Amino acid sequence: MPLDPELNSLGFPKAPADTRVVVAMSGGVDSSVVAAQLAEEGYDVVGVTLQLYDHGAALAKKGACCAGVDIHDARRVAEEMGFPHYVLDYENIFKDAVIDEFADSYLAGATPVPCIRCNERVKFKDLLETAKDLDADCMATGHYIQRKLGDRGAELHCAADANRDQSYFLFSTTPEQLEFLRFPLGHLPSKDATRQLAARYGLPVADKPDSQDICFVPGGNYASVIEKLRPGAAEPGEIVHADGRVLGQHDGVIHYTIGQRRGLGIGGLDEPLYVVKLDVESQRVIVGPKEMLATRTVPVREINWLGDQEFQSRPEWHVSVKVRSTRPPREAVIRPTGPDTAQVELMVAEEGVSPGQACVFYQTEGSRILGGGWIWKG
Known part of the structure:
Protein backbone atom coordinates (compact mmCIF):
# COMPACT_ATOMS: atom_id res chain seq x y z
CA MET A 1 0.00 0.00 0.00
CA PRO A 2 1.35 3.50 -0.80
CA LEU A 3 2.20 5.89 1.98
CA ASP A 4 0.73 8.86 0.14
CA PRO A 5 -2.96 9.12 1.13
CA GLU A 6 -3.69 10.86 -2.17
CA LEU A 7 -2.80 7.70 -4.10
CA ASN A 8 -4.88 4.53 -4.42
CA SER A 9 -3.44 1.09 -3.66
CA LEU A 10 -2.01 0.81 -7.20
CA GLY A 11 -0.25 4.17 -6.91
CA PHE A 12 -2.55 6.41 -8.94
CA PRO A 13 -3.98 9.79 -7.82
CA LYS A 14 -7.60 8.89 -8.49
CA ALA A 15 -10.38 6.67 -7.22
CA PRO A 16 -10.14 2.91 -7.85
CA ALA A 17 -13.32 3.08 -9.95
CA ASP A 18 -11.53 5.47 -12.32
CA THR A 19 -8.44 3.23 -12.55
CA ARG A 20 -8.53 0.53 -15.19
CA VAL A 21 -6.29 -2.47 -14.55
CA VAL A 22 -5.82 -5.41 -16.90
CA VAL A 23 -5.16 -8.61 -14.94
CA ALA A 24 -3.23 -11.37 -16.70
CA MET A 25 -5.25 -14.43 -15.65
CA SER A 26 -3.69 -17.87 -16.10
CA GLY A 27 -6.63 -19.67 -14.50
CA GLY A 28 -4.62 -20.46 -11.36
CA VAL A 29 -5.21 -19.34 -7.81
CA ASP A 30 -2.60 -16.56 -7.80
CA SER A 31 -3.85 -14.44 -10.69
CA SER A 32 -7.45 -15.20 -9.71
CA VAL A 33 -6.85 -13.74 -6.24
CA VAL A 34 -5.26 -10.63 -7.77
CA ALA A 35 -8.30 -10.08 -10.00
CA ALA A 36 -10.78 -10.73 -7.19
CA GLN A 37 -8.94 -8.49 -4.74
CA LEU A 38 -8.78 -5.57 -7.16
CA ALA A 39 -12.42 -6.03 -8.14
CA GLU A 40 -13.43 -6.00 -4.48
CA GLU A 41 -11.43 -2.80 -3.96
CA GLY A 42 -13.53 -1.20 -6.68
CA TYR A 43 -11.06 -1.05 -9.56
CA ASP A 44 -12.17 -1.20 -13.19
CA VAL A 45 -10.83 -4.73 -13.73
CA VAL A 46 -10.48 -6.39 -17.13
CA GLY A 47 -9.36 -10.02 -17.09
CA VAL A 48 -7.30 -11.35 -20.00
CA THR A 49 -6.25 -14.98 -20.54
CA LEU A 50 -3.90 -16.12 -23.27
CA GLN A 51 -4.48 -19.23 -25.32
CA LEU A 52 -0.91 -20.29 -25.94
CA TYR A 53 -1.26 -23.68 -27.58
CA ASP A 54 -3.78 -26.12 -29.01
CA HIS A 55 -6.83 -26.76 -26.82
CA GLY A 56 -7.01 -30.45 -27.64
CA ALA A 57 -3.49 -31.14 -26.41
CA ALA A 58 -3.89 -28.82 -23.45
CA LEU A 59 -7.09 -30.35 -22.12
CA ALA A 60 -5.46 -33.75 -21.85
CA LYS A 61 -2.66 -32.38 -19.70
CA LYS A 62 -2.73 -31.61 -16.01
CA GLY A 63 -0.41 -29.39 -14.00
CA ALA A 64 0.21 -26.72 -16.63
CA CYS A 65 -0.91 -23.15 -17.12
CA CYS A 66 -2.76 -21.49 -20.00
CA ALA A 67 -4.46 -24.77 -20.98
CA GLY A 68 -8.12 -25.18 -21.97
CA VAL A 69 -9.37 -25.98 -18.48
CA ASP A 70 -7.48 -22.94 -17.14
CA ILE A 71 -9.23 -20.65 -19.60
CA HIS A 72 -12.52 -22.03 -18.30
CA ASP A 73 -11.45 -21.45 -14.69
CA ALA A 74 -10.41 -17.86 -15.39
CA ARG A 75 -13.74 -17.17 -17.07
CA ARG A 76 -15.63 -18.58 -14.05
CA VAL A 77 -13.73 -16.31 -11.67
CA ALA A 78 -14.51 -13.27 -13.82
CA GLU A 79 -18.19 -14.17 -13.98
CA GLU A 80 -18.46 -14.64 -10.22
CA MET A 81 -16.59 -11.39 -9.44
CA GLY A 82 -18.48 -9.43 -12.08
CA PHE A 83 -15.79 -8.09 -14.42
CA PRO A 84 -15.24 -8.62 -18.16
CA HIS A 85 -12.90 -11.36 -19.35
CA TYR A 86 -11.28 -11.89 -22.73
CA VAL A 87 -9.38 -14.81 -24.25
CA LEU A 88 -6.68 -13.84 -26.73
CA ASP A 89 -5.26 -16.30 -29.26
CA TYR A 90 -1.50 -15.95 -28.89
CA GLU A 91 -0.72 -19.41 -30.23
CA ASN A 92 1.37 -18.23 -33.20
CA ILE A 93 3.17 -15.57 -31.15
CA PHE A 94 3.99 -18.11 -28.45
CA LYS A 95 5.30 -20.64 -30.97
CA ASP A 96 7.49 -18.09 -32.75
CA ALA A 97 8.78 -16.31 -29.63
CA VAL A 98 9.13 -19.18 -27.17
CA ILE A 99 8.64 -22.75 -28.40
CA ASP A 100 10.83 -22.59 -31.52
CA GLU A 101 13.74 -21.04 -29.63
CA PHE A 102 13.32 -23.63 -26.87
CA ALA A 103 13.65 -26.45 -29.40
CA ASP A 104 16.61 -24.90 -31.23
CA SER A 105 18.45 -24.09 -27.97
CA TYR A 106 17.97 -27.61 -26.69
CA LEU A 107 19.25 -29.06 -29.96
CA ALA A 108 22.33 -26.83 -29.61
CA GLY A 109 23.15 -28.44 -26.26
CA ALA A 110 21.78 -25.65 -24.05
CA THR A 111 19.30 -25.92 -21.18
CA PRO A 112 16.75 -23.19 -21.97
CA VAL A 113 14.26 -21.57 -19.58
CA PRO A 114 11.19 -20.88 -21.74
CA CYS A 115 9.18 -19.38 -18.86
CA ILE A 116 11.55 -16.39 -18.85
CA ARG A 117 11.15 -15.90 -22.59
CA CYS A 118 7.37 -16.14 -22.23
CA ASN A 119 7.34 -13.35 -19.64
CA GLU A 120 9.78 -11.27 -21.68
CA ARG A 121 8.39 -11.75 -25.19
CA VAL A 122 4.70 -12.51 -24.69
CA LYS A 123 3.20 -11.50 -21.34
CA PHE A 124 5.25 -8.37 -20.69
CA LYS A 125 5.47 -7.37 -24.36
CA ASP A 126 2.47 -8.21 -26.51
CA LEU A 127 -0.01 -8.61 -23.66
CA LEU A 128 1.25 -5.44 -22.01
CA GLU A 129 0.73 -3.53 -25.28
CA THR A 130 -2.77 -5.00 -25.50
CA ALA A 131 -3.45 -3.69 -21.98
CA LYS A 132 -2.41 -0.21 -23.13
CA ASP A 133 -4.69 -0.55 -26.17
CA LEU A 134 -7.53 -1.23 -23.72
CA ASP A 135 -6.74 2.15 -22.07
CA ALA A 136 -5.54 0.46 -18.89
CA ASP A 137 -3.59 2.44 -16.32
CA CYS A 138 -1.55 -0.64 -15.45
CA MET A 139 -1.35 -4.42 -15.78
CA ALA A 140 -1.34 -6.70 -12.74
CA THR A 141 -0.11 -10.29 -12.51
CA GLY A 142 -0.01 -13.02 -9.88
CA HIS A 143 3.78 -13.25 -9.80
CA TYR A 144 5.52 -13.41 -6.44
CA ILE A 145 7.80 -10.40 -6.75
CA GLN A 146 7.67 -6.82 -5.49
CA ARG A 147 7.69 -3.47 -7.25
CA LYS A 148 8.91 -0.65 -5.05
CA LEU A 149 9.45 3.03 -5.79
CA GLY A 150 13.01 4.25 -5.43
CA ASP A 151 14.70 7.59 -6.01
CA ARG A 152 14.95 6.91 -9.75
CA GLY A 153 11.60 5.22 -10.32
CA ALA A 154 10.21 1.73 -10.00
CA GLU A 155 12.54 -0.99 -8.71
CA LEU A 156 12.23 -4.78 -8.79
CA HIS A 157 12.52 -6.56 -5.43
CA CYS A 158 12.29 -10.16 -4.27
CA ALA A 159 9.02 -11.45 -2.84
CA ALA A 160 8.53 -11.35 0.91
CA ASP A 161 8.26 -15.16 0.90
CA ALA A 162 11.63 -16.46 -0.29
CA ASN A 163 10.11 -19.87 -1.00
CA ARG A 164 7.74 -18.36 -3.58
CA ASP A 165 10.05 -15.70 -5.03
CA GLN A 166 9.96 -15.62 -8.85
CA SER A 167 12.68 -13.06 -9.44
CA TYR A 168 14.80 -15.55 -11.42
CA PHE A 169 12.05 -15.72 -14.06
CA LEU A 170 11.48 -11.96 -14.23
CA PHE A 171 14.99 -10.51 -14.43
CA SER A 172 14.44 -9.36 -18.02
CA THR A 173 11.61 -6.99 -17.05
CA THR A 174 12.66 -3.57 -18.36
CA PRO A 175 12.35 -0.27 -16.45
CA GLU A 176 9.66 0.84 -18.92
CA GLN A 177 7.62 -2.33 -18.35
CA LEU A 178 8.10 -2.01 -14.60
CA GLU A 179 6.47 1.42 -14.62
CA PHE A 180 3.29 -0.18 -16.01
CA LEU A 181 3.27 -3.46 -14.06
CA ARG A 182 1.89 -4.24 -10.61
CA PHE A 183 2.44 -7.38 -8.48
CA PRO A 184 -0.17 -7.36 -5.66
CA LEU A 185 0.93 -10.70 -4.13
CA GLY A 186 4.62 -9.95 -3.67
CA HIS A 187 4.26 -8.74 -0.09
CA LEU A 188 2.31 -11.77 1.17
CA PRO A 189 4.09 -13.96 3.75
CA SER A 190 3.20 -17.31 2.17
CA LYS A 191 1.17 -19.17 -0.46
CA ASP A 192 -1.21 -20.15 2.35
CA ALA A 193 -2.10 -16.47 2.69
CA THR A 194 -3.03 -16.42 -1.00
CA ARG A 195 -5.23 -19.49 -0.66
CA GLN A 196 -6.92 -17.97 2.39
CA LEU A 197 -7.79 -14.93 0.30
CA ALA A 198 -9.12 -17.21 -2.45
CA ALA A 199 -11.35 -18.95 0.08
CA ARG A 200 -12.52 -15.61 1.48
CA TYR A 201 -13.56 -14.46 -2.00
CA GLY A 202 -15.24 -17.84 -2.61
CA LEU A 203 -13.20 -18.49 -5.73
CA PRO A 204 -13.76 -21.84 -7.48
CA VAL A 205 -9.98 -22.25 -7.86
CA ALA A 206 -9.16 -21.83 -4.16
CA ASP A 207 -7.88 -25.41 -3.84
CA LYS A 208 -6.52 -25.78 -7.36
CA PRO A 209 -2.98 -27.29 -7.38
CA ASP A 210 -0.06 -25.15 -8.52
CA SER A 211 1.25 -25.69 -12.04
CA GLN A 212 4.49 -27.67 -11.96
CA ASP A 213 5.74 -28.20 -15.49
CA ILE A 214 6.65 -25.96 -18.39
CA CYS A 215 3.23 -25.50 -19.93
CA PHE A 216 3.99 -27.24 -23.23
CA VAL A 217 6.24 -29.99 -21.77
CA PRO A 218 4.04 -32.74 -20.24
CA GLY A 219 5.63 -34.45 -17.26
CA GLY A 220 8.91 -32.62 -17.77
CA ASN A 221 9.78 -34.88 -20.72
CA TYR A 222 11.74 -32.37 -22.81
CA ALA A 223 13.10 -34.93 -25.26
CA SER A 224 9.66 -36.12 -26.40
CA VAL A 225 8.61 -32.53 -27.13
CA ILE A 226 11.81 -31.83 -29.06
CA GLU A 227 11.33 -34.98 -31.16
CA LYS A 228 7.80 -33.85 -31.97
CA LEU A 229 8.89 -30.31 -32.86
CA ARG A 230 12.05 -31.35 -34.71
CA PRO A 231 11.56 -34.84 -36.20
CA GLY A 232 14.83 -36.75 -36.58
CA ALA A 233 16.60 -34.65 -33.96
CA ALA A 234 17.49 -37.62 -31.75
CA GLU A 235 20.50 -39.00 -33.58
CA PRO A 236 22.49 -41.75 -31.80
CA GLY A 237 26.09 -41.26 -30.76
CA GLU A 238 28.81 -42.12 -28.26
CA ILE A 239 29.05 -41.57 -24.52
CA VAL A 240 32.69 -40.63 -23.98
CA HIS A 241 34.71 -40.18 -20.80
CA ALA A 242 36.61 -36.89 -20.53
CA ASP A 243 39.82 -38.91 -20.79
CA GLY A 244 38.79 -40.19 -24.24
CA ARG A 245 37.41 -43.65 -23.41
CA VAL A 246 34.21 -44.63 -25.20
CA LEU A 247 31.87 -45.92 -22.49
CA GLY A 248 28.69 -46.60 -24.39
CA GLN A 249 26.08 -45.42 -26.87
CA HIS A 250 23.16 -43.02 -26.55
CA ASP A 251 19.93 -42.43 -28.49
CA GLY A 252 20.34 -38.67 -28.85
CA VAL A 253 22.08 -35.76 -27.14
CA ILE A 254 18.64 -34.23 -26.47
CA HIS A 255 18.10 -36.85 -23.75
CA TYR A 256 20.92 -35.38 -21.61
CA THR A 257 21.62 -32.19 -19.66
CA ILE A 258 24.75 -30.77 -18.04
CA GLY A 259 25.15 -32.14 -14.51
CA GLN A 260 23.00 -35.22 -15.12
CA ARG A 261 24.07 -38.33 -13.23
CA ARG A 262 21.18 -40.78 -13.39
CA GLY A 263 20.03 -42.60 -16.50
CA LEU A 264 23.32 -42.36 -18.38
CA GLY A 265 23.20 -45.99 -19.47
CA ILE A 266 26.82 -46.74 -18.55
CA GLY A 267 26.53 -48.93 -15.47
CA GLY A 268 29.26 -51.11 -13.99
CA LEU A 269 31.80 -48.32 -13.44
CA ASP A 270 33.56 -47.75 -10.13
CA GLU A 271 33.33 -43.93 -10.13
CA PRO A 272 30.14 -41.84 -10.25
CA LEU A 273 30.07 -39.92 -13.54
CA TYR A 274 28.19 -36.81 -14.61
CA VAL A 275 27.44 -35.17 -17.94
CA VAL A 276 30.07 -32.42 -18.18
CA LYS A 277 29.67 -31.42 -21.84
CA LEU A 278 27.35 -31.97 -24.78
CA ASP A 279 29.18 -32.02 -28.11
CA VAL A 280 26.29 -31.50 -30.51
CA GLU A 281 28.38 -31.40 -33.70
CA SER A 282 29.87 -34.85 -33.12
CA GLN A 283 26.76 -36.17 -31.29
CA ARG A 284 28.87 -37.07 -28.25
CA VAL A 285 27.89 -36.92 -24.58
CA ILE A 286 31.01 -36.22 -22.50
CA VAL A 287 31.02 -37.53 -18.93
CA GLY A 288 33.46 -37.10 -16.09
CA PRO A 289 33.88 -36.81 -12.30
CA LYS A 290 31.84 -34.30 -10.32
CA GLU A 291 34.72 -31.86 -9.87
CA MET A 292 34.71 -31.22 -13.62
CA LEU A 293 31.32 -29.54 -13.24
Missing part, protein backbone atom coordinates in the same frame (compact mmCIF):
# COMPACT_ATOMS: atom_id res chain seq x y z
CA ALA A 294 32.68 -26.80 -10.98
CA THR A 295 33.24 -23.39 -12.54
CA ARG A 296 33.88 -19.86 -11.35
CA THR A 297 33.78 -17.96 -14.65
CA VAL A 298 30.40 -17.47 -16.31
CA PRO A 299 30.05 -15.59 -19.63
CA VAL A 300 26.73 -13.73 -19.79
CA ARG A 301 25.01 -11.90 -22.65
CA GLU A 302 21.67 -10.19 -23.45
CA ILE A 303 21.97 -8.46 -20.07
CA ASN A 304 19.01 -6.45 -18.79
CA TRP A 305 20.44 -3.99 -16.27
CA LEU A 306 18.16 -2.51 -13.60
CA GLY A 307 20.73 -0.64 -11.52
CA ASP A 308 20.58 3.12 -10.99
CA GLN A 309 23.92 3.76 -12.72
CA GLU A 310 24.87 2.82 -16.27
CA PHE A 311 26.05 -0.78 -16.54
CA GLN A 312 29.41 0.18 -18.07
CA SER A 313 30.00 3.09 -15.69
CA ARG A 314 32.13 0.82 -13.48
CA PRO A 315 34.79 -1.77 -14.33
CA GLU A 316 33.14 -4.22 -11.95
CA TRP A 317 30.05 -4.69 -9.80
CA HIS A 318 30.07 -6.63 -6.53
CA VAL A 319 26.74 -8.44 -6.35
CA SER A 320 25.13 -11.78 -5.60
CA VAL A 321 23.98 -14.00 -8.45
CA LYS A 322 21.77 -17.01 -9.08
CA VAL A 323 22.82 -19.40 -11.85
CA ARG A 324 19.86 -21.75 -11.29
CA SER A 325 16.34 -20.95 -10.12
CA THR A 326 16.57 -23.44 -7.24
CA ARG A 327 19.88 -22.17 -5.84
CA PRO A 328 20.39 -19.31 -3.38
CA PRO A 329 22.26 -16.18 -4.51
CA ARG A 330 26.06 -16.41 -4.21
CA GLU A 331 28.63 -13.63 -4.05
CA ALA A 332 30.12 -12.67 -7.40
CA VAL A 333 31.80 -9.92 -9.39
CA ILE A 334 30.37 -8.74 -12.72
CA ARG A 335 32.88 -7.30 -15.18
CA PRO A 336 31.13 -5.62 -18.14
CA THR A 337 32.61 -6.44 -21.55
CA GLY A 338 30.03 -4.47 -23.55
CA PRO A 339 26.66 -2.75 -23.16
CA ASP A 340 24.89 -6.08 -22.60
CA THR A 341 27.70 -8.62 -22.08
CA ALA A 342 29.91 -9.49 -19.11
CA GLN A 343 32.14 -12.03 -17.43
CA VAL A 344 30.77 -13.07 -14.05
CA GLU A 345 33.28 -14.39 -11.53
CA LEU A 346 31.79 -16.52 -8.76
CA MET A 347 33.56 -16.23 -5.40
CA VAL A 348 32.81 -19.91 -4.77
CA ALA A 349 32.69 -22.36 -7.68
CA GLU A 350 29.26 -23.65 -8.71
CA GLU A 351 28.52 -27.02 -10.27
CA GLY A 352 26.48 -27.60 -13.38
CA VAL A 353 26.47 -24.04 -14.75
CA SER A 354 24.80 -24.56 -18.11
CA PRO A 355 24.45 -22.50 -21.29
CA GLY A 356 20.84 -21.47 -21.78
CA GLN A 357 20.19 -20.86 -18.09
CA ALA A 358 19.89 -17.35 -16.65
CA CYS A 359 22.35 -15.58 -14.39
CA VAL A 360 20.36 -13.15 -12.24
CA PHE A 361 21.95 -10.27 -10.32
CA TYR A 362 20.97 -9.18 -6.79
CA GLN A 363 22.16 -6.54 -4.36
CA THR A 364 24.48 -8.13 -1.80
CA GLU A 365 22.36 -6.56 0.95
CA GLY A 366 18.65 -6.01 0.61
CA SER A 367 16.07 -7.46 -1.73
CA ARG A 368 16.61 -5.54 -4.96
CA ILE A 369 17.12 -7.29 -8.30
CA LEU A 370 19.72 -5.58 -10.48
CA GLY A 371 18.89 -7.48 -13.65
CA GLY A 372 20.53 -10.48 -15.26
CA GLY A 373 21.46 -12.14 -18.51
CA TRP A 374 21.82 -15.46 -20.30
CA ILE A 375 24.67 -17.89 -19.75
CA TRP A 376 26.42 -18.95 -22.94
CA LYS A 377 29.34 -21.10 -23.97
CA GLY A 378 31.82 -18.27 -24.46
